Amino acid sequence: MLQRVAGFSRVESPGRELDLATVYRRHGAAVSRLIQRLGRRHDAEDLLQEVFLVVQRRLSEFRGESSLETWLYAITIRVVSQRRRKERARRLLFLQAAPALEVERPPAETPLAGALKRQAARTIYAILDRLSERDRTLLVLFEIEGLPAATISEVLAMSENNVWVGLHRARARFRKLYAESFGREQEE
């Protein structure tokens, strides 16, 4: 059912008692990757700790009804969303500007390839940043992480139909913002 998620090890052996250290050692790196994918490079370390503090509190409640990966994905997305909401509230309260968008700087094969990749990342995240939390999450999980709709529906606790509807709408909004930003005409 659940397809393999990049970086996550497949399935915990059934009946085996999980402890935080094991979960962290197996999945910490993958969670840190997802946090950065969700556009939080600057505070990824801090958020990673926050995610695993939640895991620590709730590990005893994990019954294995969903896979551990799905469970971790759901917690990570919630923690990142909460952080973003808090920041937005603080910015509104203290009239602060939004922080400059940070994009990933992968080691470049050639300067040109590196520049193209950086530009692609910058463009995608600049548009994602203007979308709602829900649209952004759906697009990151589907378009960037490449998760199937079935997994996304588990992670976000929504029906698969709703995932597709949400994706159609999120993509339409993304497309519109892209067209506006780069002076393209939208095809119907």
Next chain:
Amino acid sequence: MPKQLSRPIERWANESSRAGIDAELGELFRALPEQAALDTAKLRAVERRLTAASVTSARRRVRYWVLGFALMSSLTGGALAEWGGPLLRFAGIAALPERPPPQAGGSSRAVTGARRARGVSGTASAIASSAGPSLTPPEPESVPPSLPPAEPRTMAAAPSSFAPAPASALSRESELLSRALTELRRHRDAAAALRSLDRYQAEFPHGVMALEAATTRVDALLLLGKRASALDLLGRLPLDQSGRRVELLLLRAELFAENSCARAMADFDAVLASSPTGAQAERALYGRAGCRLRLGQAAEARADLVSYSARFPQGRFAEQVRARLAESP
């Protein structure tokens, strides 16, 4: 729900159209680089903080249980004594013991006071000596800086939910560090402590308690009078991740101040901005005043001295401060 909206779609990265916005978006998403995970050092740092947090929360839970139990016992015991005591005594079932007379004087408080007094670092004398001609250095202490004892965070104390490494490795790690701490703090044998720390370093170059081991090494180096090596090590440690952050920042500031007040200032400022303890604030204010004098910032130095005088009228450096203030009213 509109049916066409719920039909499956292809990812942009797999988009096959050759023209239009979707084709451009396809190219864009295909060009998106792979996301790397955080590097190992950062992952380890988070692991260390999680371990520390879980130890703290376990200790807090135990404390609440003990407090709750004590409260319940005192309440139920008090009620029993009030209502049932005479009856029980009469029936010969229980004999309520006489309460022993209170001990004279607070011995534990005295011990804590003495320990705190010893905790004032000898490096302050170095600051004083660098604080300009009018700030006479205090009598140097015979014992080099003795940092307040801090038990190593042993994984044995951590709750079972977070036991990060195989028990044997952890217990070995903890044993080596405990040995170093005992040699250093109980026997004041810095050379032996350094040998244990070398062994720790050789066996666990990236151990869970590597930061604690490094800060213990700083203490040992200071005890041996190797101040330059201690400063060098302090300069390489991520002090923000240490439970002794303020204390170590202050130590680094004082060591920097021996040669470079310009470098010490940032640390003194950071200490004073981090809610230090009284003794730390006292040392930091005095040290910063000394550095400001050396840097020719007379007005700022005077402000620090006035602040010191107001906050610590009976402080360790109060005499020198008063003398300095009297010299330049």
